[in-house]
Amino acid sequence: MALPNEERVMGQRTPENVAARLERLILDGVFRPGQLLPSERRLCERLKVSRASLREGLRILRSKQIIETRQGHGSTVASLLPMHQQSPLMHLFNDHPRTLFDLLEVRALLEGESAFLAAKRGTSMDRVLITRRYREMADYAEHSESIDVERLARLDHAFHLAVSQASHNPVLVHTLQSLTDLLLSSVFASVKHLYHRSGPREMINRQHARLHDAVVAGEAEQARHVALEHLTSITELLRELEAESERLERSAMRMEPW
Amino acid sequence: MALPNEERVMGQRTPENVAARLERLILDGVFRPGQLLPSERRLCERLKVSRASLREGLRILRSKQIIETRQGHGSTVASLLPMHQQSPLMHLFNDHPRTLFDLLEVRALLEGESAFLAAKRGTSMDRVLITRRYREMADYAEHSESIDVERLARLDHAFHLAVSQASHNPVLVHTLQSLTDLLLSSVFASVKHLYHRSGPREMINRQHARLHDAVVAGEAEQARHVALEHLTSITELLRELEAESERLERSAMRMEPW
């Protein structure tokens, strides 16, 4: 039961642990992309595991495409780290921030259609659920003094999800979902900013109210119109935010040129 | 260099090969989902490899989530085979064939918007490319006596891709692309049927011509309208095809009840 101290801090001698420790070393920059790792024999000594366990650990990293191995040569850290492998579209965001607005454009289209279909096809149960989600969100936004932005974002998301689900088109729900995930993972900080300011927040609240009313009333064209307006507003707000941060960056650059 | 004959047919004694052979056995139904595999020792004998290599092979299957392993118990074939893991949406198609029309609904929306934007934003270079793709497709459809359906489908796809790319919205292009891939992977056989019949083929040709003309002329609203009409036609044709095959199935059932 009692292990030598050094081994305890090193963790268990299991392949999973080996892979995790090596991944940590790579993420910390000890081993850099393109670089040749130490030989298996050396890594065994350094990580205090047998070669069999080490090799299974390397196998894990290889299957995650974190390293590449050539017999007689060694293992090299792959140049594309998994951070960039989250989604095919992720590349775009890293290369061209402008893609954000392309995404919003597509999302507006889908969000508008889902509101339209929800108003048209939504059952009474759908409407009850939509209203409940709306009330949860609106109550929290109005009554809470100190707002937890993350929670508000979740409630917001739940409301829109309920609307899209009332469209009774799972493909639409899924596509919208994946685009929203992509959006939030890339600009969650910016979205948080929107909630923090009372001006935008109130505008968003009003639009949500109108969207809810139109969908529940079954006014399909109106629902689509409101949804499009909603997304247009958000796009506008994000544009302003971007321009603002650009101004800040530029002034910071003047202060500290490189 | 000279291996015993038996080993040569078994293949190399490498973990990758072990994984491939086991996967083959699972796909062939020798080992069924939920079933417990033979113990590592037995598999070693049967596959004529050392336990170290076998374990690395099992590690590969585990990382692909084809098997699950518990110490002291054994390795079981996962109940969800990788065939169903191609895409989150794939589940839907397997469970509810009706999803096909949901997909076509979303695709019509995106295709319409992409035609609209292409007509609006397309550069002269875009138009040249769209025309070229259109001509390649139309020439092949008209002049070829015996039509290679797969080739025609590729040309068709290339034409629509050129249109969507002229929208200058990479997110739209990507989303449309993934939906199209999903569609073709699930109902490629049905799509082939459409091309085989001269009636539907000529209708599709006419719609392509009108779509091309509207986009190149920059008539955005008209382009959207034609694209929507195009997708509506295809949906209708697929519906008819489905009803037809259902009739066939039902009559077959009467012949051979079970």
Added chain:
DNA sequence: GACTAATTACTGGTCTGACCATTGCACCAC
């Protein structure tokens, strides 16, 4: 007889040390 505890015969997990196969480099003859 019914329940609990110990036994035991499995299972996967790890370790060791050896040998094989490929690579790349230093060396050497031409």
Added chain:
DNA sequence: GTGGTGCAATGGTCAGACCAGTAATTAGTC
């Protein structure tokens, strides 16, 4: 310089041993 040759390093595979969980059987108890 050029082209072979050998050697030392690498990853790949192997065999056998022991550790560590699991589960069914058995022995013991009430």
